[in-house]
Amino acid sequence: MKMDSEQVKLGIAPIAWTNDDLPELGRENTFEQCISEMALAGFTGSEVGNKYPTDPKVLAEKLELRGIKICNAWFSTFFANKPAAETIKNFIKHRDFLSAMGAQVIGCSEQSASIQGQDKAIFTEKPVFTETEWQKIAAGYNKLADLAAEKNMKVCLHHHMGTGIQTPAEIDKFMQLTNDNVYLLFDSGHIYYSEGSQAAVENLLNKYIKQIVHVHLKDVRPEIVARVRAEDLSFLTGVKMGTFTIPGDGVIKFEPLFKILAEANYQGWMVVEAEQDPALANPFAYAVQARKFIAEKTGL
């Protein structure tokens, strides 16, 4: 399915080079190596990792040399279990940094009670929000959306394993409770991991296609997910074992996803995000392979 390169841009996340959730993975990889290899592999966008310069001017100079733009950076919200003012204060700083970098979306995840970074069984110990918590979350995201709009930006929710907004029902609840200016970040890997079927991935994309403003292209190795489930392992143990990989290297069929996006005239970034152990999965080699796969399937 052909996609229009004027409308859809391709990025890649630094997490394959250096994993912020597991700093021992890729500690040796430098920021310069990471962005140079992204560019060499044919990507024009990146998200932000913890080795990136925090001064927008310095960061922009390094990226411009390589033809790369910042398209998003992860932001953690804690509306259910901390005072809203705390999240809002941090959000404004994050928003202003991303705005200075020219990004148009802000991908957020509700991290209250999240177990994604903890040594807990990912399939059985995730949080479930109470009605009061849902109300706090919805009010908080409505506020963030208004703050983002002040800079002509959009807030989108990253549904994520190990959080209270992981399953289709939880995503539906979030989208119903929030205003129309709160959008969705679609992550193919997280919805497959949660539900275990291609149908769930396609259903979510189809259902919210008009409200999806950012896409993470992530593939899943089902044999690793089966072990994580059978042995009650944590999310990060799974990552180290190879839960995720680049599109085209796992179980997800990406052709139907590209078709849904193209037919809906999706405009925005698609970001390859495949955290693996860089000592086992060379990030540059995987980036080149991912870029080739996307070119073959979309013409981008």
Ligand SMILES: O=C1C[C@@H](O)[C@H](O)[C@@H](O)C1=O
């Ligand atoms: O967008 C993401 C950011 C990472 O920190 C996270 O754990 C990863 O799985 C993801 O989808």
Ligand SMILES: [Co+2]
């Ligand atoms: Co993601």
